[in-house]
Amino acid sequence: MKISIKKIALAAASATMFWGLVGPVQAANWLELQGTEPAGAAPRAKVWGFIQPEYQYTENTPLKAGPWQGQDAVFNQMRPNLESNSGFNVLRARVGVRGTAMPLDSDVNYFFLAEFGNNGITYPAGGLGNARVTDASITLNQIPGARVRVGMFKYPGSEEGLQAIHVMDYINFTQMSNVLLLERFFGNTGTGTAGPGFCPTAAGEEACSNNPIGPVGAFRDIGIQVFDWFNVGKWQNTYAAMLGNGNGLMPNNNDAYNYYLYWSSSLIFAGKGVRVQSWKSFIWYQSGSRSISTAPNGAGGDVEDYQRTRYGLGTTLRKGKHRFAAEYTKAEGMIFNGTDAGAIPGAVSNNGNFIASWNVAPEGEADGWYVHYGYAPTQAWEFDIRYDQLNRLTDNTAGERQFETWTLGAQYFFNRKTRLVVNYEWRYGQAPNEDSSSTPNTILETIDNRISTEILMIF
């Protein structure tokens, strides 16, 4: 069953549900750092974590066109509740423990992490929220060249998703990651039978809103991964192959699985661990089936399976005072398509006839990319600049949307484990195949620039 073209045409912006935060680029071997412990030197249990209180602000420009004209725009609201354009939040507060089950045996490691902050993991659809386990895995290192990791953990893929969130340079994800990779799980595609494809008020707010049925995927899956790295001179090559549920932090909900493939090659200049100085290039692929209802107006039934495929490549560089990264992602199927006309899900249209929904384009295509440069003149300061672009529904002339963001950032390190991050984002959106004065483009003019700041402390 296909999505209504008309509805897609009017479902202008709102790709910017910034539930995840974190910026890109380090050149570290994340598979090694996250999945294993230093041989012969790991404790039985190391408690660690991080806290990220933040403040964000937009001007809260109301929607300039469409059935919800004059109402709050979803992309100008603060996540996860989307109830305010500004405010303080504890974006992340994670506590974990990692180590070896038996210090004498380095071949068995474990990693456990739980989230207590306010974000798409704990507040996928607002409400009271729930603390949630984000990582729980065991790594077996007995087989030379083939370490095995089992449980819930970050899947091998895009650098922006794979890297440790607490060392990222930015506060908010790129649109590439936010829309294409930070998977949301909806029960319904969000199609409707009213007007140009909206959900009629009579169906009720709960059905129409099409709120997520679980936490965001957080770049994680539950499954089994085989991986390892090999040093050849100054080069370190890493591979990973993983089989997972394809349902994020939740148990499997269909008979299908998601598979992941990953390869990276790094030229090591100096150092090790998180702040290794190296030049890394990587390529990755993932694909799996998703089940979603195509019944209109949020009604149940009509569940169909759609393939969700993502693949990409990129490079990162960290050398001396310079940091650089670039990444490209292609997406096929299950494209997160924002909300109806930029409205907040559950909002009633001005004429009282429609309720705004979250949308998914189960057969759509999209792609995105970013480029980042950072300069750290001293140990205490780093300045960053990033450009990212998202091209959503590139296979749909009327529904295609393009989002561009320039982010300027500064980081001040109180010490190696505590820093202040300030970002300013210039955000743009357009419907490239529509007239500049069209309703979609007028709605997209509503996207505000955004100020974000956070203090991050690792313990």
Added chain:
Amino acid sequence: MKLASRMLAVLLALGLSMTSLQVNAAEKKEFADTKIVLQISDSDPFKQTLVLNVANNLIKHYGPDQVEIEIVAFGPGLRLLFAENVNKDRIQSLVGNGVRFAACNNTIRNMGKKLGHPPELNPNAVHVSAGVVQIIDLEKKGYMLIKP
């Protein structure tokens, strides 16, 4: 024949001179003014880094020929000398500068019981009957004990 004799003479001379150099190097170590035994017996991974740092700093300060260093590992500290220990490259580098590493046989035996097999150790580790006895014996020889 003459050529062969000459070549043999050259080879003999080279061999003697190399032996002399080795003797001289050993003699220099033997006459090192400063002798240090470093103890590692903690399970804290940070202590592994610390003891290697201390050894490195001693070499930097005194020079590799002017200081004798032996690191004695026993108890949980023996993990430093596990074959796959993450610090094995640093250990190799220190061995290249004359640092010696001693592994306690008592600990090896006890760990073997827990593991079901003897732990595989760094090939540079020299087995001693008991780590604490090794330390006492070295102190009697004029070594200074430092436990970082």
